Structures are given as structure tokens and as C-alpha cells.
Amino acid sequence: MTVLRVILGDQLSPRLANVAGAETGRDVFLIAEVMAEATYVRHHVKKIAFLFSAMRHFAEALRAAGHIVRYVALDEAANTQSLEGEIRRAVEALQPSRIAVTEPGEWRLRENFEAMRDGLGVPFDILPDTRFLCSHADFDAWAEGRRELRMEYFYREMRRRHGLLMEPDGTPAGGRWNFDADNRKPPKQGLTSPPRISFRKDAITLAVLDLVRRHFPDGYGRLEPFHFAVTRRQALRELDHFIAEILPGFGDHQDAMVKGEPYLSHSLLAAYLNAGLIDPLEVCRKAEAAYREGLAPLNAAEGFIRQILGWREYVRGIYWRFMPGYVERNALGAAEPLPWFYWSGETRMACMREAFAQTHDHAYSHHIQRLMVTGNFALLAGIDPKAVHEWYLAVYADAYEWVEAPNTLGMALYADGGLLASKPYAASGNYINRMSNFCSGCAYDPARAVGAGACPFNALYWDFLARHRDRFSRNARMPHVYATWDRMAPDKQAALRHQAEAHRAAMREGRL
Ligand SMILES: Cc1cc2nc3c(=O)[nH]c(=O)nc-3n(C[C@H](O)[C@H](O)[C@H](O)COP(=O)(O)OP(=O)(O)OC[C@H]3O[C@@H](n4cnc5c(N)ncnc54)[C@H](O)[C@@H]3O)c2cc1C
Numbered sequence: 001m002t003v004l005r006v007i008l009g010d011q012l013s014p015r016l017a018n019v020a021g022a023e024t025g026r027d028v029f030l031i032a033e034v035m036a037e038a039t040y041v042r043h044h045v046k047k048i049a050f051l052f053s054a055m056r057h058f059a060e061a062l063r064a065a066g067h068i069v070r071y072v073a074l075d076e077a078a079n080t081q082s083l084e085g086e087i088r089r090a091v092e093a094l095q096p097s098r099i100a101v102t103e104p105g106e107w108r109l110r111e112n113f114e115a116m117r118d119g120l121g122v123p124f125d126i127l128p129d130t131r132f133l134c135s136h137a138d139f140d141a142w143a144e145g146r147r148e149l150r151m152e153y154f155y156r157e158m159r160r161r162h163g164l165l166m167e168p169d170g171t172p173a174g175g176r177w178n179f180d181a182d183n184r185k186p187p188k189q190g191l192t193s194p195p196r197i198s199f200r201k202d203a204i205t206l207a208v209l210d211l212v213r214r215h216f217p218d219g220y221g222r223l224e225p226f227h228f229a230v231t232r233r234q235a236l237r238e239l240d241h242f243i244a245e246i247l248p249g250f251g252d253h254q255d256a257m258v259k260g261e262p263y264l265s266h267s268l269l270a271a272y273l274n275a276g277l278i279d280p281l282e283v284c285r286k287a288e289a290a291y292r293e294g295l296a297p298l299n300a301a302e303g304f305i306r307q308i309l310g311w312r313e314y315v316r317g318i319y320w321r322f323m324p325g326y327v328e329r330n331a332l333g334a335a336e337p338l339p340w341f342y343w344s345g346e347t348r349m350a351c352m353r354e355a356f357a358q359t360h361d362h363a364y365s366h367h368i369q370r371l372m373v374t375g376n377f378a379l380l381a382g383i384d385p386k387a388v389h390e391w392y393l394a395v396y397a398d399a400y401e402w403v404e405a406p407n408t409l410g411m412a413l414y415a416d417g418g419l420l421a422s423k424p425y426a427a428s429g430n431y432i433n434r435m436s437n438f439c440s441g442c443a444y445d446p447a448r449a450v451g452a453g454a455c456p457f458n459a460l461y462w463d464f465l466a467r468h469r470d471r472f473s474r475n476a477r478m479p480h481v482y483a484t485w486d487r488m489a490p491d492k493q494a495a496l497r498h499q500a501e502a503h504r505a506a507m508r509e510g511r512l
């Protein structure tokens with residue numbers, strides 16, 4: 001009575017029921033590297049290498065624990081190059097009595113599995129993904145009947161439910177739920193990234209790097225240096241290093257951006273969390289312990305825990321509640337094609353160039369660069385949300401649709417019409433100049449809004465507000481910006497709008 005247990009590349013967790021419940025020596029694990037998954041968007045080559053190496057190491061760990069593993073390598077001759085094809089091939093070869101899979105993180109795959117469940121002729125269990133701290137049912141129960149689904153209230157509920165950073169009398173540690181006011185410091189002179197640990201590439205990783213080089217010669221991004229953790233043990237070492245050495249400074253400069261410093265005090269843990277190498281609750285508990293032991297200040301521990309217990313769980317809830325239509329949303333009617341410089345990095349805007357270079361080299365850029373530089377530009381310039389969504393899904397090692405789509409369409413682009421964000425994250429060059437040191441090396445001047453050398457973010461910002469006045473002027477968080485716009489002389493307003501159109505024309509022609 002063999003159970004065929006299908007493990008997807010982002011389900012590399014021994015604590016999932018589909019793994020923990022397996023019978024040694026009887027059940028068979030199926031893990032497959034397939035082209036359909038590696039190419040459905042133009043994934044960064046580092047992401048492909050990270051996942052293939054982590055999958056191969058996970059298979060080794062299962063074998064070492066006595067399990068039978070059917071591992072299908074990308075270049076195996078019989079590989080059908082699709083998950084469905086590999087499941088059908090395994091069913092034919094093994095004649096299992098049942099198939100079990102943990103629910104996938106993407107709508108497209110869940111639909112695919114549901115169709116298979118109904119047509120394969122073998123009982124097919126789709127098990128819940130218990131790594132998350134909020135189930136679909138719990139999120140729906142929280143969301144039901146609310147006029148607005150704001151993350152902050154969801155987060156407080158999650159703090160209470162999981163007893164994280166809570167005092168015995170039920171109040172939040174430090175008397176406040178949120179210490180963000182302490183976390184928005186601009187970069188001080190000489191701010192650098194603390195040292196990181198990296199891991200020696202073993203034979204498995206070297207073989208994967210070679211495979212990726214051969215099979216994805218035109219893939220996006222730089223493959224080496226390759227420094228990712230590829231096992232749970234390594235990911236835990238990286239987590240412990242972060243908690244001990246880097247978390248204490250996480251809060252202060254969380255929003256700061258510095259040239260040549262892609263990481264600063266960010267954790268780099270998203271890729272490991274999303275692939276299953278570490279669990280969100282263990283990460284949050286370690287951060288809380290650091291605070292309780294006096295090793296990290298509360299603004300750092302709270303800010304960090306909120307990202308995982310709050311934002312990460314919340315965006316997953318939004319994704320599943322509003323799919324399949326969510327990724328089609330375009331509330332602001334944005335229709336500009338994605339400029340080629342998102343891929344090539346060739347632009348005169350130093351902030352964008354820096355974000356693209358980090359993305360290309362590391363399959364990473366931190367949250368504020370995603371949101372307030374590349375995302376903000378796409379919002380202001382009116383770029384088609386679907387094209388932007390596909391770009392973000394491709395270029396980061398931590399990108400999966402359940403987490404990327406609400407961040408892109410909801411948080412960065414306001415394409416969901418305000419479901420996720422109470423106001424658009426729109427900002428002029430002034431914000432980027434305050435929070436980074438990019439502008440000093442730029443062809444444009446952040447202090448100028450019109451004329452030769454004017455920072456494109458400035459005119460595009462005002463033009464964005466003017467274009468969407470009907471929607472945003474009644475927003476309770478935006479009256480001051482419209483008051484400023486209204487105080488401008490009509491010829492200044494006209495000049496800004498004319499300048500914005502000139503920037504868009506330059507963008508289309510690759511001259512920006
Ligand atoms: C346009 C856009 C696209 C994004 N796409 C992704 C994506 O594909 N995958 C992804 O994991 N995150 C995404 N994010 C959220 C966030 O930027 C990344 O999680 C973070 O930059 C990862 O780096 P880190 O691990 O160093 O995070 P840190 O800054 O150290 O934060 C700690 C952890 O909190 C979680 N987290 C932080 N912010 C968010 C958030 N807004 N939503 C969900 N989880 C969060 C992550 O698990 C992260 O590892 C996106 C944000 C934006 C604005």
C-alpha cells in the first residue's frame with residue numbers, strides 16, 4: 001500500500017504532515033526538477049540553483065532517514081518536464097494506493113492538482129500547509145464582515161493568538177503594538193552591512209551550478225558567487241547569526257538604502273522561509289527570546305516579528321481570499337509596457353540602476369528598494385501591473401506568487417484599489433534622497449522637478465496625483481498633498497504635467 005508523496009520545491013520541511021507522516025521503507029517521495037516550473041516566468045538563475053540544490057539536499061536527508069525517494073533530475077532523459085507528467089509517470093511505475101501532496105502556494109498549481117485529483121483514478125489527498133500560522137479558514141473568519149482588511153489589526157490578533165511579545169496581563173510588550181516610529185532613520189554616513197556568513201559549495205551544489213549554466217545560458221541574473229544556505233542546518237546557522245549579530249540593528253535603519261550595500265541589517269531569510277528550510281514560528285520565537293534576554297531592543301524585535309507574523313501571513317491570506325481575480329486587477333488603469341531597463345539595468349536614474357544591479361547580482365534587494373524605488377517608479381509612471389508582477393515574480397530568490405502578488409499589485413501599485421494599502425506608496429525624489437545616498441551619484445537632480453536634469457520621480461509624482469485626483473483627493477490620509485498641488489500656480493502645474501509626459505516618452509524610448 002505505497003503512498004506516493006509529492007514534495008514541491010518550496011515544501012522542503014520535515015515538519016509537514018506529508019513528510020512527517022510517511023512510512024519508512026514503504027512510501028515513496030517524488031521530487032522533480034521540471035522545465036515547466038523553472039521557466040513559467042524568467043526566474044533568476046540563482047533562484048533556480050538555490051531551489052534545485054536545496055531539493056537535492058532534502059532528498060539526501062530523506063534517504064539518510066531511511067525513506068525511498070524518486071528524484072527526477074532536470075537532465076534525466078525520461079523527464080517529461082512537467083509536474084503532472086512526472087506524477088503520471090510515477091503512478092504508472094509504482095502503482096501507489098494513494099497520492100499525497102501538500103497544498104501548493106500558487107493558485108495555478110492548486111487548480112492543476114485539483115484537476116488531477118478528479119481525473120487520475122488514484123485517491124489524491126491535498127493536505128493543508130501547516131507551516132503557516134494562520135490557516136485559510138482563520139483568515140477568512142478574521143476578514144468576514146470587515147469593511148477594511150488592514151494588516152495592523154490582523155497583526156494584533158496574531159500576536160495575541162500566538163502569545164508573541166505579549167505580557168501576562170494581555171498587553172503588548174513595551175505598552176505599544178508597533179514601534180515603527182523608531183525605525184525610519186535615514187542612513188548615517190558610512191552605514192554598511194554587517195558581515196554575513198556564507199557556505200562552502202559541496203559536490204551537490206557544484207553539480208547544480210553546472211546544470212544551471214548549461215540549461216539556462218540566457219537566464220536572467222548572475223549565477224556566481226553563490227552563497228545561499230541549501231540545507232535546514234545551514235539556514236538555521238544563518239538564522240542564528242542574524243539573531244545574534246544583526247537583529248539588534250534591524251529596526252533603526254530598516255528603511256535606509258545605501259549604494260553598494262544590498263543587505264544592511266535585513267535578515268535575508270525570506271528565501272529560506274518560503275522554501276520551507278526554516279519555519280516562521282521558530283524564527284519569531286528566536287527574535288522574541290533575543291529581546292527577552294536583553295540582546296535586541298524592542299523596536300528591532302517587534303519590527304522584525306511584525307514582518308513575519310503580520311505581513312507575511314496577511315499577504316498570504318489576501319492572496320487566497322481574492323484569487324483567481326487578484327492578479328488581473330488594475331484599479332488605476334495603468335497600461336505602459338514594462339521598460340526594458342527593468343531587465344537590462346540601463347538607466348540614468350542612479351537609484352533604479354542600483355536596485356537593478358543588486359537584483360541582477362544577488363537575486364535580492366531589500367523591501368524599501370522593491371517598494372519605494374522600482375515599485376514606486378512603476379506606480380508613478382503607470383506601468384501595466386501584470387507586467388510588473390511578472391518581473392517581481394521572476395527576479396528574486398524569495399519570489400512565489402502567494403507573497404509577491406499582493407506586495408506588487410496591492411502594496412506597490414495600488415492595483416487592487418486599496419484592498420491592502422490605505423493609500424498609495426507614492427513618493428517623489430525627495431523621499432529617496434532622504435533615505436539613501438543614491439542621488440549624489442545621479443545624472444538627475446532630486447531638488448528639481450522640471451527642466452533639464454530634473455529628477456523623474458518629482459514630475460511623475462505630481463502627475464500621478466493629478467491623474468488620479470478623483471480617487472485620492474477624498475482619501476483621509478492625503479488632503480495635505482492635494483492642498484499643496486492646489487496652491488501651485490496653473491502654469492507650474494502644467495509644466496509638471498508636461499515634464500511627466502516627457503519622462504514617459506523618454507522611458508518608452510529607453511532614454512530615461
Ligand atoms: C513589490 C514587492 C515585491 C515583493 N515580493 C516578495 C516575494 O516575492 N517574496 C517575499 O518573500 N517577499 C516579497 N516582498 C516582501 C519583502 O520585500 C521581502 O520579504 C523582503 O525584502 C525579503 O528580504 P529579507 O528576508 O531580508 O527580509 P527582512 O527585511 O529581513 O524581513 C524579515 C522577513 O519578513 C518577511 N516580510 C517582510 N516584509 C514582508 C512583506 N511585505 N510581505 C511578506 N513578507 C514580508 C519576509 O519573510 C522576510 O524574510 C515584496 C515586497 C515588495 C514591495
Ligand code: SF4
Nearest residue numbers: 349351429439442455
Ligand atoms: S535624483 Fe531622482 S532619479 Fe536620481 S537617484 Fe535621486 S531619486 Fe533617483
